[in-house]
Amino acid sequence: MYGNCPRYSRLLPESAEDGEQGVTNMKRFLYLAGTIAITFAAVAGADTQPSLLGAACDSPVTEVSNNGLDDDGDGLIDCLDTDWSADGVEFVCSPSGSYAPACQPLLDDPAKIKFKADPRLDSLNLAARVLPTTAVDILSEGVEFKISNINGWIYSEIVLGSSFLSNTRGNKWKYKMKKNGTPQIFNVNIKQKFDKVFQADSFIVKIKLEGDLSNADPDDPINELNSLYDLDDMYMQVTLGDDVFFLDTTWERKKYGWYLSDKYMSTL
Numbered sequence: 001m002y003g004n005c006p007r008y009s010r011l012l013p014e015s016a017e018d019g020e021q022g023v024t025n026m027k028r029f030l031y032l033a034g035t036i037a038i039t040f041a042a043v044a045g046a047d048t049q050p051s052l053l054g055a056a057c058d059s060p061v062t063e064v065s066n067n068g069l070d071d072d073g074d075g076l077i078d079c080l081d082t083d084w085s086a087d088g089v090e091f092v093c094s095p096s097g098s099y100a101p102a103c104q105p106l107l108d109d110p111a112k113i114k115f116k117a118d119p120r121l122d123s124l125n126l127a128a129r130v131l132p133t134t135a136v137d138i139l140s141e142g143v144e145f146k147i148s149n150i151n152g153w154i155y156s157e158i159v160l161g162s163s164f165l166s167n168t169r170g171n172k173w174k175y176k177m178k179k180n181g182t183p184q185i186f187n188v189n190i191k192q193k194f195d196k197v198f199q200a201d202s203f204i205v206k207i208k209l210e211g212d213l214s215n216a217d218p219d220d221p222i223n224e225l226n227s228l229y230d231l232d233d234m235y236m237q238v239t240l241g242d243d244v245f246f247l248d249t250t251w252e253r254k255k256y257g258w259y260l261s262d263k264y265m266s267t268l
Helices: 016-044
Strands: 091-093 099-101 111-114 122-130 143-149 152-159 172-176 184-195 200-211 233-240 243-250 257-260
Touching: 122 233, 122 243, 143 184, 143 200, 152 184, 152 200, 200 233
Parallel strands: none
Antiparallel strands: 091 099, 111 122, 111 257, 122 200, 143 152, 143 233, 172 184, 184 200, 233 243
């Protein structure tokens, strides 16, 4: 069915010898199709269905969607837990006893991690597109970014809404700090743009940061017991307002560090 589609054919096994990698790629493809379908349904119905956001609910889940912990002990953290990302789920009865939006996928997400010799800091650049299912107010809510792997969190930071500047039209926001040799997100650019496919507003989010990213560095002594196949599977999470967006996928090893293309995500 997808054999002639360049974007998706990369996810499918090419031969019987592909073995476990072929199975892994197939799982990623099925996951991708499911999460994009959920996003489409949620965004398409946002103007026609009453929002459950904040309403009281019974039977709250125990998993928290953005704390980096496996709260319910099922081996899955945050948005990787099907409590927050199961097929057809638009709102989840959160641990607080009120409804919150289900997790959505990060789209169009080229990213790069560069490792640098001490005392220089490592760096990460990300460009992603997200489709919120609830209202977003950058100036009051800000942005949260996290990335982790088998070692735990690689980097995590919140940029407060009060730190952003907006243009006069209110569809572009910018945060910029001078690099000073300390770990920090030093540049964030966000642009609101109408998505013709989903017929809804999307947000282009670009993040640049510097910090100690050694938890992802194969050449760092702390990783001598981890293979590349342990370190290359990374989980990213971006939070805008009440919406949490995530991607768990394999990065490509480069001489300078790691690279992530948009090969696992589609612009439809």
